[in-house]
Amino acid sequence: MFRTTMLLAGLLTLALVATPAEAGKYNKKLSIGDPAPVFSDLPTADNKKISFNDLKDKDVIVIAITCNHCPVAVAYEDRIIELTKKYASAPDSRVAVVAINVNTSDADKLDKMVERAKTKGFNFPYAYDESQKIGRDLGATRTPEFFVINKERKIAYMGAMDDNQKPSAVKKKYLEEAIDALLAGKPVPTEETRPVGCGVQYNR
Numbered sequence: 001m002f003r004t005t006m007l008l009a010g011l012l013t014l015a016l017v018a019t020p021a022e023a024g025k026y027n028k029k030l031s032i033g034d035p036a037p038v039f040s041d042l043p044t045a046d047n048k049k050i051s052f053n054d055l056k057d058k059d060v061i062v063i064a065i066t067c068n069h070c071p072v073a074v075a076y077e078d079r080i081i082e083l084t085k086k087y088a089s090a091p092d093s094r095v096a097v098v099a100i101n102v103n104t105s106d107a108d109k110l111d112k113m114v115e116r117a118k119t120k121g122f123n124f125p126y127a128y129d130e131s132q133k134i135g136r137d138l139g140a141t142r143t144p145e146f147f148v149i150n151k152e153r154k155i156a157y158m159g160a161m162d163d164n165q166k167p168s169a170v171k172k173k174y175l176e177e178a179i180d181a182l183l184a185g186k187p188v189p190t191e192e193t194r195p196v197g198c199g200v201q202y203n204r
Helices: 004-017 073-075 078-089 110-120 133-138 174-183
Strands: 060-065 097-100 126-128 145-149 155-159
Touching: 060 133, 060 174, 073 078, 078 097, 078 110, 078 174, 097 174, 110 126, 145 174, 155 174
Parallel strands: 060 097, 097 126
Antiparallel strands: 060 145, 145 155
């Protein structure tokens, strides 16, 4: 009996050690409440550089993993512009919006990002991470895919911007709901949704 009990205890311990930390429902890398990955000195389409630490005075940070070529990402550009106008355009805003492209195809290189940003009049930093590290660290799989980071620099929301690619058919604005909740000091109503868009083109 004693030997059986010890054996079961040993197997339980082994199972606990061998079981990986649970990730999100859709994100296989991160869970809600995990510390946010950081980035540094990423070149932007307006010939500057941006680091995570540059945003230290913001209560809420929104990171959009996006790109130039994906039609779904392109369809959401106007919505990201409007989101920035609403939450992050004022100098004293408590919110920062940053778009990051990690794809390395010719259509998504920095020179093409510069052209795209000028054509659309992006009002948010559009950064390029050729190393793809921030995309991998976030567990991003789609363009566009959104991550909301709270004042404690933990992941508070991740997934889609809203519930429909057609603007007129949107009923749930997950991203705005998350931002509003954090600014009001309330729980985020929906913490994770399935991202929708083109697959991120990670190099092997």
